[in-house]
Amino acid sequence: MTSTVQSPVRRTSKPQWPVRNAQGARTGSRVAPLFGLPATGIVALLLYLPFLWTTYISFTEYNGLGSPIWVGLTNYKAMFSDPDLVGALTNTLLWVVGMVTLPVVLGLLVAVLTYGHRWGTWLRLPFLLPYAISGVAVGVIWGFVLQPDGALGQALGFFGLPGASTGWLQAGPGNTLMMIVAVTWQAAGVNALLFVVGLQSIPAEPLEAARLDGAEGFRLFRYHLWPQLRPITTVVIGLSIVGSLKTFDVVWVMTQGGPGTSSETLALSMYKETFVLNDYGQGAAIALFLSLVTFAASVLYLRYQLADGDTR
Numbered sequence: 389m390t391s392t393v394q395s396p397v398r399r400t401s402k403p404q405w406p407v408r409n410a411q412g413a414r415t416g417s418r419v420a421p422l423f424g425l426p427a428t429g430i431v432a433l434l435l436y437l438p439f440l441w442t443t444y445i446s447f448t449e450y451n452g453l454g455s456p457i458w459v460g461l462t463n464y465k466a467m468f469s470d471p472d473l474v475g476a477l478t479n480t481l482l483w484v485v486g487m488v489t490l491p492v493v494l495g496l497l498v499a500v501l502t503y504g505h506r507w508g509t510w511l512r513l514p515f516l517l518p519y520a521i522s523g524v525a526v527g528v529i530w531g532f533v534l535q536p537d538g539a540l541g542q543a544l545g546f547f548g549l550p551g552a553s554t555g556w557l558q559a560g561p562g563n564t565l566m567m568i569v570a571v572t573w574q575a576a577g578v579n580a581l582l583f584v585v586g587l588q589s590i591p592a593e594p595l596e597a598a599r600l601d602g603a604e605g606f607r608l609f610r611y612h613l614w615p616q617l618r619p620i621t622t623v624v625i626g627l628s629i630v631g632s633l634k635t636f637d638v639v640w641v642m643t644q645g646g647p648g649t650s651s652e653t654l655a656l657s658m659y660k661e662t663f664v665l666n667d668y669g670q671g672a673a674i675a676l677f678l679s680l681v682t683f684a685a686s687v688l689y690l691r692y693q694l695a696d697g698d699t700r
Contacts, residue, residue: 426654439679446672456669463673473651473674476657479564480633483653486568487575487632492624494572496617500609502580503587512584516577523574527641530570531557534642558644560650567638567651575631579624586620587613605648622693629689632684654678 446463448456467473498515502508518526533539534556545552557563590613598612636655639645645652646661652660654674662671 390644419539442516442672442675445668446676449667450668451666452668459669460587463669464668464677467673472652473654473657475560475649476652476654478573479561479651480635480653480655482561482564483568483632483635484629486565487571487635488625490568490572491575491579492621494576495624496583496621498576498580499583499587500613501585508584511579512577512580514577515580518574519578521574523571523637524641526570526574527638530567530573531637531642534566534570557651563643563651567642570642571638577630582620582624583617586617587619590616600650622690626686626689629685630682633678633685636647678698 424590445456447458447460449459449462495515498512502504505511531538536553536555536558540556541552541554550616556566595608595612598608603612634655635653636659639651639653639656640659643651645656655678658671658674658678660671661667661674
């Protein structure tokens, strides 16, 4: 009886990336940046070049036809001397405070109350559905609700409650507050979803230990859940700040910045100057100012959060 001896299988090793050439240089490190050139070119073409062009236009007198005429800081002087800009800036800050407060608090409340519930997904669904519709649709719906003799006024009148004849959108700052409520109806659901993601990332063992120690209800939330929700809270508030500074569609559909300029925001002022009054230079100046305000607010908020996180 003969036995066959199997020869060991040779395993060929594959070269690791990046490959080194004869001189020991890493060839992959030279090739890798080339793969980023198409994406860099697209970003430069669609983002940086328009920004530079807008910056140039803000120093010119331009109506969209012909060639821009250089006027230096004239547009900026006119912008900061315009009393309507103060009102637009005030309304924009009101939007920031409102959007950081109402949708974030409501979203957090919905997430905490429904998390772990048997029907939690279905309880959150009515809050999430409005996020699927556009801001224009939100403005149309709530414009119908808040207009004189609208759905809200008729409902209050039917039940004999005060406020049936109130012009909810007829005077500031009440009209801005009502529009913040409208956007809260749309944004609270997605904030709740983000907070649920944050709750799911919290380890179960510390919470069980806290419950064994007698922590329940608000005490459990205040000392155990809320500190661990800090990362996702930073994201939610940051998105709310940036979104509120750029608010346009809901305001344009519901009031068009009126009556007069009582509900106008910086984004709406930019649109009116550019596309209604055909003053592209003034509109570009407001656009650049709004961009700088958004950038500064984002940087200051993130620096504050990071610095506060390092001290913990």
